Amino acid sequence: MTKKPVQFRLNGSPAAVFVDEGQNLLDLLRRGVGDLSPKYGCGQGTCGSCTVIIDGEPRLSCLTLAETVEGQQVETTNGLADGPDLHALQEAFMENFAAQCGYCTPGMLMAAKALLDRTPRPSREEIVEAISGNICRCTGYEPIIDAILAASGQPTRRTG
Amino acid sequence: MAIHKGRGFACINYPIGMNLGGDPSQALVHSTPDGKFMVSLSSIDLGQGMKSVTRQIAAETLGVPVSDVYVDTADSDTGPHCMGSFASRGTHRVGNAVIRAATEARKALLEAAAEELEVNATDLETDGQGNIQVKGAPGRTITVADTAIAAQFKQGRTLSGRGIFLIPPSDVDPDTGEMTPVSCFAHAALVVDLEVDDETGEVAVTEINSAYEVGRALNPRLVEQQLIGGAWMGVSHALYETTEPYYPDRSHGPVDFNTYLMPGPGEVVNHNIAVLERPAEDAPFGGKGPGEMCANPVLPAIANAVYNAVGVRCDTLPITPEKVLRGILANGGAQPQGAR
Numbered sequence: 240m241t242k243k244p245v246q247f248r249l250n251g252s253p254a255a256v257f258v259d260e261g262q263n264l265l266d267l268l269r270r271g272v273g274d275l276s277p278k279y280g281c282g283q284g285t286c287g288s289c290t291v292i293i294d295g296e297p298r299l300s301c302l303t304l305a306e307t308v309e310g311q312q313v314e315t316t317n318g319l320a321d322g323p324d325l326h327a328l329q330e331a332f333m334e335n336f337a338a339q340c341g342y343c344t345p346g347m348l349m350a351a352k353a354l355l356d357r358t359p360r361p362s363r364e365e366i367v368e369a370i371s372g373n374i375c376r377c378t379g380y381e382p383i384i385d386a387i388l389a390a391s392g393q394p395t396r397r398t399g
Numbered sequence: 400m401a402i403h404k405g406r407g408f409a410c411i412n413y414p415i416g417m418n419l420g421g422d423p424s425q426a427l428v429h430s431t432p433d434g435k436f437m438v439s440l441s442s443i444d445l446g447q448g449m450k451s452v453t454r455q456i457a458a459e460t461l462g463v464p465v466s467d468v469y470v471d472t473a474d475s476d477t478g479p480h481c482m483g484s485f486a487s488r489g490t491h492r493v494g495n496a497v498i499r500a501a502t503e504a505r506k507a508l509l510e511a512a513a514e515e516l517e518v519n520a521t522d523l524e525t526d527g528q529g530n531i532q533v534k535g536a537p538g539r540t541i542t543v544a545d546t547a548i549a550a551q552f553k554q555g556r557t558l559s560g561r562g563i564f565l566i567p568p569s570d571v572d573p574d575t576g577e578m579t580p581v582s583c584f585a586h587a588a589l590v591v592d593l594e595v596d597d598e599t600g601e602v603a604v605t606e607i608n609s610a611y612e613v614g615r616a617l618n619p620r621l622v623e624q625q626l627i628g629g630a631w632m633g634v635s636h637a638l639y640e641t642t643e644p645y646y647p648d649r650s651h652g653p654v655d656f657n658t659y660l661m662p663g664p665g666e667v668v669n670h671n672i673a674v675l676e677r678p679a680e681d682a683p684f685g686g687k688g689p690g691e692m693c694a695n696p697v698l699p700a701i702a703n704a705v706y707n708a709v710g711v712r713c714d715t716l717p718i719t720p721e722k723v724l725r726g727i728l729a730n731g732g733a734q735p736q737g738a739r
Contacts, residue, residue, distance in 0.1 A: 285656035338446075339447065339628060367667075368665075377446045379632075380667045
């Protein structure tokens with residue numbers, strides 16, 4: 240199988256790797272680069288747990304050909320925290336108990352970050368739309384919606 | 400064609416754990432040389448908060464800060480035996496085992512501290528901040544960390560404890576069939592408001608109001624979160640999830656997340672929860688745990704509300720649009736039951 244060199248930026252740092260023909264980005268991130276923060280859920284683009292941000296847009300890494308990220312900015316949950324300082328979304332997810340088993344959480348965080356990056360104070364409906372491609376089996380979604388509202392400095396259903 | 404509002408009620412008495420073979424769970428607690436405590440369990444945290452709650456229980460029993468306790472549930476091959484995380488048994492069964500293990504470890508901790516302070520162990524108390532002191536003489540004190548170091552490197556003593564919880568086996572009475580299947584019950588009552596579209600058969604839950612009695616809520620936010628998520632699962636079971644094809648045959652059945660339906664973030668229902676605390680005598684600090692019953696009463700309440708809305712009594716799940724429409728057809732039209 241032919242290997243192809245690909246250079247991109249992962250969470251701000253340069254990354255240079257060889258990718259297999261047909262290899263998807265999720266596989267490249269997890270096995271090639273060792274970033275285990277994006278999760279393999281369904282592998283067919285319906286659960287959202289592998290969501291990463293590519294050039295500002297939320298993308299399903301399981302459906303993205305690895306070689307297509309050449310020259311692009313890829314963001315994963317691993318890049319959210321700044322040293323010991325958690326990202327506002329991570330803090331809000333924690334404060335609002337927005338995770339139970341935690342498997343959907345990286346995808347939820349990236350979908351939420353992509354939303355807040357372009358819409359700093361989204362409406363509840365915009366939040367619902369932004370995470371509609373991410374399946375959660377535990378929380379009932381309400382705490383996740385609350386967490387994203389809180390991270391954008393808005394009142395939640397809980398806090399009123 | 401119209402939208403019909405319906406209201407349904409259900410309540411539940413939910414058994415905590417089971418009695419099969421006494422339903423045992425074990426816990427082991429040991430200190431590290433720097434005075435932290437490790438709780439070893441084989442009770443897996445599926446996200447319900449097993450690790451958080453057993454950590455709190457261990458810290459409270461040991462008399463040390465929560466931040467100094469670690470819970471390891473990594474390996475059921477090498478960990479102490481547990482029946483498992485099911486039957487709403489985790490908080491109750493495992494929590495009781497942790498209390499016993501931590502009690503034994505605390506005894507060893509105080510004995511080691513007594514040796515260092517040259518006092519009787521029964522005269523010592525913990526302050527919950529990482530210190531052990533002589534009762535009434537707060538000046539005579541030693542840290543848990545120094546005690547652990549002394550135990551490890553000077554006294555040659557382990558600060559550890561073993562715990563198991565086993566409920567008395569209950570045989571079946573051959574004459575009456577009577578037995579005691581469980582040790583305590585949690586309770587809940589729940590009201591569901593929904594709307595049924597008699598043209599499409601679709602059911603939309605609009606609000607849930609519930610009251611849950613779970614013993615002492617050992618971690619109130621975790622309890623609330625488990626109840627919110629569990630009610631969502633109940634709505635999902637009641638109205639969405641099935642591997643059966645809607646029509647015409649099995650080859651059209653759901654095979655993935657695209658076709659196996661569950662409510663998404665757009666179908667979130669406003670859920671008002673009242674948590675009532677009636678601590679159980681045999682439960683760890685009175686906590687029974689919400690467990691599976693956070694989902695269960697939602698199903699009959701929805702079935703009752705659908706009947707109330709359009710007069711269709713669905714006795715199989717989920718209550719799909721097809722079943723609602725067939726029921727309306729069989730009744731010759733929607734038959735709202737009205738308010739009671």
